[in-house]
Amino acid sequence: MIYLIITTSINTKYDPVNEEHRKKQYINSITTTLNYIKSSSIHPILVENNGYRSTYLDDVARQHGCDIVYTNNNSMTCEHKGVNELEDIKDVIKSYNINDNDMIIKLTGRYCPLNKSFFDMVEKTDHDAFVKFFNICSKQYVNDDCVLGLFAIRCKYLKEFQYECKLSAEVEFARFIRKTIDHDKLNEVDTLSLQCCFAYDLYILNV
Numbered sequence: 001m002i003y004l005i006i007t008t009s010i011n012t013k014y015d016p017v018n019e020e021h022r023k024k025q026y027i028n029s030i031t032t033t034l035n036y037i038k039s040s041s042i043h044p045i046l047v048e049n050n051g052y053r054s055t056y057l058d059d060v061a062r063q064h065g066c067d068i069v070y071t072n073n074n075s076m077t078c079e080h081k082g083v084n085e086l087e088d089i090k091d092v093i094k095s096y097n098i099n100d101n102d103m104i105i106k107l108t109g110r111y112c113p114l115n116k117s118f119f120d121m122v123e124k125t126d127h128d129a130f131v132k133f134f135n136i137c138s139k140q141y142v143n144d145d146c147v148l149g150l151f152a153i154r155c156k157y158l159k160e161f162q163y164e165c166k167l168s169a170e171v172e173f174a175r176f177i178r179k180t181i182d183h184d185k186l187n188e189v190d191t192l193s194l195q196c197c198f199a200y201d202l203y204i205l206n207v
Helices: 019-037 056-064 081-096 117-124 155-160 169-180
Strands: 002-008 043-048 067-070 103-108 129-131 150-154 186-188 194-197 204-206
Touching (some): 002 081, 043 056, 043 081, 081 103, 117 129, 155 169
Parallel strands (some): 002 103
Antiparallel strands (some): 129 150
């Protein structure tokens, strides 16, 4: 089984927030994503981490037949938002009793796939992880840095992973992947076909 976990945080505490811009990004990007996978075998789940309540994400989920889970993980005090996000993913894993060998695609909800190539690749090829090793500042390949906005990995590895918060989230995860996943079971993705919009300054980068 393949699950797509789309992470969201309507009221983030880590970045400046233009609420209307953030809302438009979420609705557009999530809708685009769900349209890409509607004829696939991928099971999509939205997760939002500011507590159970009614939000505009309910309408998006309802319109596209998508599940939604609310957590309280944004209330935790963490070194970086990657920790909160990982706890959201682990809560979804527990709620759905996702099997160790099931594949989980993780997508940052504000980031918009430009096509369905990544989803097709995960469906059609047999690897334990699909990761783009890349530094978003230098815009170059880096062996132990990666894009966290979109990746896929078997559930058992996500359950094992935990941030130590000694390095950036991207470097910690990349090093975990290098250490844990056999080389022949790792797909080093060249192009994610993903439009990233970074929350701190709304800079857009296609990766």
